[in-house]
Structure formats: structure tokens, C-alpha cells
Amino acid sequence: MSAHSQFAEDLALYALGALEGLERSELERHLEGCVACRSELQRLRGDAALLALAVEQVKPPAGARQRLMAAVAAEPRRTVAEVKPRWRMLTPVLAAIAAVLAIAVLALWRQNVDIDRRLAKTQREMQSLTQEYGQLQADAQHARDVLDVITSRDAVRVTLAATNAKPQPQGKAFYIPKSGRLVFMASNLAPIPAGKTYELWLIPKNGHAPMPAGVFRPDAGGSANVMMPSLPAGMEAKAFAITIEPEGGTSTPTMPLVLAGAAP
């Protein structure tokens, strides 16, 4: 506190710019570390400014305004003098931004071209797939038609034989060993008693035990079909045979064989 009161009078002189020498440098050193004195200095300077504001007001000479504006007009144009250096400073930044934008635009353009290309390719693929699909649909329809004729209850089945012969029970197996797919059609089968079923067997070429290939009952006309029973792929068939088994089928055939046929 004593320090502040010691400096209080010096502060007033300092605010007026009248403090000199050692006292001035000591006060400046004190001001560096003293917020209170710095704040008081600002107030004292404000008080001094009031002294300036309180002077008797005298109008400047008549030509002073014009002379000032002439001097201002003679100054280098600020819009040129100051804005230009800023632009110069900005130029590398703008150039960098422009470069980045150019790269981005190029990349986007390329991407766009690429997308266009891919789109065209996809469209072509779509077209080809549509054609393929159409073909498949036609094929499927044909297959359904064929299957329909073979399997339909409404289909009239006629087995042609020698004219003098009595109709014999017979079966036809269509088998693709590679995929294990099988279609079997039988005709002129004798009716089967209740609790019994016909069972189709695949006799493997490799000597393994006969494999069950589906159970079936013939309709009133003695016709029956077995479509796609569950068989392993790649099983070469030596022969196909039919037995009569208890309802539900068995895993080993019961003799005698009702029908049998060797694969070619």
C-alpha cells in the first residue's frame, strides 16, 4: 500500500507525460507488475483527456478541410496499396485451393465417366440377362408342358404293344447318373392291396446293395410315376427293379421282383 501511495503522485505526472528520469523508469518497472496502478493510470489519462476536451473550441481555418482531402487524395490508393499485397499473400493459398478443386473435378469427371461406362455395361448385362431369362422361361414352360403331359391325371396313357399280345405291366426309367436325377413311369400295373406299396430300386453297378428309389401306388388305370427321388449323384446304375413292400417302404427289397430292367 505504501508502494502505491508512493507511486500515486508519480502516476499523475506520468499520465501527463511529465515524469522523467529515474522516477519514470522506476514507475514503469512497478507498472509492469501492478494491475491496480495500471488501472489508475488509465483513469488518470482519461482525466487528462478531459483537459484536452475542455479547451476552448476554435474552428479550423476555412481551407483546412479541402487541404486535408487533397492530401488524402494524393495518398497512394489504399484499395491498390493494401488490398493487393493481401491478394498476393492469398495467391498461393488460392492456387492451392484451385489445384485441389481441379483435381477433385477431374476425379469426379473420371468417376462419372467410369460410372457411365459401368452403367452401360450393366444395362447390356441386364439386356442379356433379360434375354437369357426369357429363354429360361420358355425352356421352363416347355419342360412344364412335357412334364404336365406325362404326369397329368387328365393325360390319356396308351401303351402300344403287338396287336395280339395281352397288355403287360411295364416301367420306363429315365436316369442321369452324373446328377442322380430320375424319372420313372409305369403302366398296366396290377392294383395293390391295402397296407402294401410298390417300391422302385436302383441296383448299383459297383455291386453295392440295392438303393430305395421311391414308393408308389398305381392309379385305377395301373399308371404310376416317380419323380426325382432322393439319390446320390454319380451312382452308375446296373439295373432298376420293382418289388411289393409293406406300406412306407423298406431299405432292402423283398423278393420276387415284379419288374426289372438292366441299364444299357
Next chain:
Amino acid sequence: MSDSQSQRAADLALIARIRAGDEQAMTALYDCYSGIVYSVALRVLSDSAAAEDVLQEVFLQLWRKPDAFDASRGALGPWLAVIARHRAIDRLRKRQPETDIEDTVLFVDADLEEEVARAEAAGKVRSALTAIPPEQRALVELAFFQGLSHSEIAERTGQPLGTVKTRIRSALLAIRKALTT
């Protein structure tokens, strides 16, 4: 209050336009503050031609470096008055201009941004100055308007240094008091 705020906003807008190189803004600023700048310079120099030189110098400097004015340091009017006083004293005493004077921070309690308020404050200060003892007033004027140092004042007036200090401080506080009461 809103008047002084709008005056401050107007001052800042003028400074911004000056920064952008708008000469009309300079004219507007001149019309507002040339009186006080010229009067202070004339009070110090007692020479109208020299005072006009200071006037030109202060405004040209503001034109060249409008950013020197920082609104956080006080109102534009008192700031220009103080700059004018410094430039005038530099000229009077044939000193090199103090380069850091623009950084001076002024704190004034009263609203001095509006012309009416400034005139009112000036009136109060003038009556406060007439109310303080003449020897006190003379010391302040020697320091403020003649730019004499404290030892020069002591020498010229024959008063002890301590008395000079005390009286100058008392005078400044009297001015402050006149404005806050």
C-alpha cells in the same frame, strides 16, 4: 446511452469505411472531430498554421493507419484529442514523435462519444478548473499543454518537486470528481 452507443457504432463504421479507402468517410470524420483536434493543437502551439499542420498530420495518420484506433481503448473523440495534444507538444518541443502514443489506453467514466455529452463534460471540466487554486491549474497546464517535465515545472515555478507532484495529482482528481458528481 443508446445515443452514445449508436455514436460509437457510427465511429466504428466510419473507421471501417476509412480502412476500405472511402474518402467520404474521412470527410465525415473530419466534420465530426476536426474542431477538437485543431483546438487542442492551437491551445498548445498558439499558432494557427502550426495547429493546422498538426490537424492534417493527425487525420492523415488515421487515414494511413485506421487500425491504430482501437475501440477498446476508449472513445474516438478523447483519443484524437490526446493524439493531437501529443503531436502538438512534439512539435512545440521539437521532439521526435512518440511512436507508441496511439497505444495509449484512456479510461473515462463519462460518455464522451456523443457531441452533446462531450460539450457537457467539457463545461464541467472548465468550471472545475476555475474552481481549483490558480497555482494548481497553472501546474497542470504547464505539464499538459506545454509538455514540461516535472523538474522543468519545479524549476520554472520555483516550487519544490514534491509540491508540484501533489498539486498536479490533486488537480487531475478534481477534474475527475467534477465529472462523476
